[in-house]
Amino acid sequence: MNIIVLVKQVPDTEAKIRISDDGKHIDESSIKLVVNPYDEYAIEAALQLKETHGGEITLVSLGPAGAVTALRTGLAMGADKAVLIKADDSRFMDSQTVANHLSKVIKEREFDLILGGKKAVDTDAQQVGSLIAMDLNLPIITAIVELDLNGNQVSAVREVEGGAETVTCQLPAVLTCEKGLNEPRYPNLRGIMMAKKKTIEEKEISDGGIAVEIVSMEYPPQKAEGQIVGEGPDAVPELVRLLREEAKVI
């Protein structure tokens, strides 16, 4: 069984984010970049499927040359090979453009399953998985928290408002992974040392076709300071009045 895993390199969720001087991007010069946490669930799911069903795992990423370190991490976890679609301006690309480039590369390969994170934590767009499914005319199940494979039949559980739904489809398919699907493994030292012997194929792309442009980025508004309205039971009427009239929450 051949599995393709979509991987994106993103700023560490613990990094302090600064907006670049042009006001349109995140300044990546001094922040740590990591594998998108949702993609780690996808890599782990692929590794578990490989352990039971055998096969080969190929990681595919679109990003600047530095994104190769994210791919190495995935290879150290146990993936077999990787493809980097090199695009220094990938941060400017909209989801449709990204999906188109990824689809073009995926189409040239034999695969049974495409796995990805439900979203990248930097842009939060949640679109690339679905757009690839559309490009390739494949069924997609998004944000899965459980996965079961029986022959060609995929059965997955999604968390929905107030409950869970079980969804099935046939392979080949696209699945995007939600937190809770699994506990991604740490790459062990053997994996790290083996990763450098695995091949990362690099593909160059010309830009173009960008349809959506970021106009500006702003920091979220500063949280207002809390207000102490008094102490003990005497403060309750005033508190209720403020919650009702000013905060309008009751």
Place this chain on the structure above:
Amino acid sequence: MDSLFFNDEHRMLIDMVKDFAASEVAPVAREMDAESRFPKELVNQMAELGLMGIPVPEEYGGAGMDTVAYAAAIIEIAKADASVAITLAAHTSLGTMPIVIAGTEEQKQEFVPKLASGEILGAFGLTEPGAGSDAGATKTKAVKDGNEYIINGGKIFITNAGHAGILNITTQIIENGEIKGIGAFIVPTNTAGLKIGPPEKKMGWKASDTRQLYFEDMRVPAANLLGNPAGGFKTFMKTLIGGRISIGALGVGTAEGAYLKALQYSTEREAFGKPIHKFQGVGFKLADMATEIEAAKLLVFHAAWLKDQGQDVTKEAAMAKLYASEVAMQTTTNAIQVLGGYGYVKEYDVERYFRDAKVLEIGEGTSEVQRMIIAKEILKSVQ
């Protein structure tokens, strides 16, 4: 620092160990310290990750990484818990590497793969009541009897002893009533005549296991002699230089762990209407900590890098160990000062880093002994 010493494998190792330390080690550190509980579960996890044999060649089941990688891993673990870091460091530098460096091919085949995989834990016994840095004063005797040696004596302050599968111990070697010199033996811990004492109660490194060893007519096969006593012992003692680099790394990690807590606290705690880092008394302390940690780190990685180039690092390893352990003491003291009263209570952890720092100026050669080594080395250039 990053681009000076680290390649991609180093960076991946550091990321992995950092993650492991933050999510598995840090949450249990305070509790293990309070209960003086040996981190058995964490040792198993480190074994699964391949951390028990970082600098051991691949042919003997290790990761085949270099000293820079090993030092970096020790730093990351020590940032979370020095007890876990010393358990790993003693196992690797003292329990395993002497066999890798001074062992015969048979000894390496028999013991190293089990050590590097973490199947067994290694320990090292050199210190006696009257012999530590002065290894020549060793009183424990091994008397040759046919194909065996009969060993009598004892060792003190032996890290990992209670959980180890093998011990590397130093003894006088006596053949036909004649002292041949100081030698070392690999002793499996199920050897008859070996008695291991109860865990010592210590000021710091509380989750690390420290015990006495007693040898009463303990018979060890001559095949377990590590390096030959006539000259081989010197080679054997050289293996301890790697240990000094790992104690330097422990110093850096211990200092950095405490510093990061102080830095964070200084942005949260307010006094006289502003965060305390805005007062120079605090800001300058933090600046000094950061500077000294950076300097210690450079010494440690430089010594490790030189060692990886195959150079003699007697002086550099002693300097790294001396400076980093003193920086750890200084930084943890000041970290408590930044936190004030909170620094003195266990809930904020910096007091643990302070207690864990002191032993770094003592173990594997005191600061005084490191200065003796450095003085001897630097005087070689003018004498």
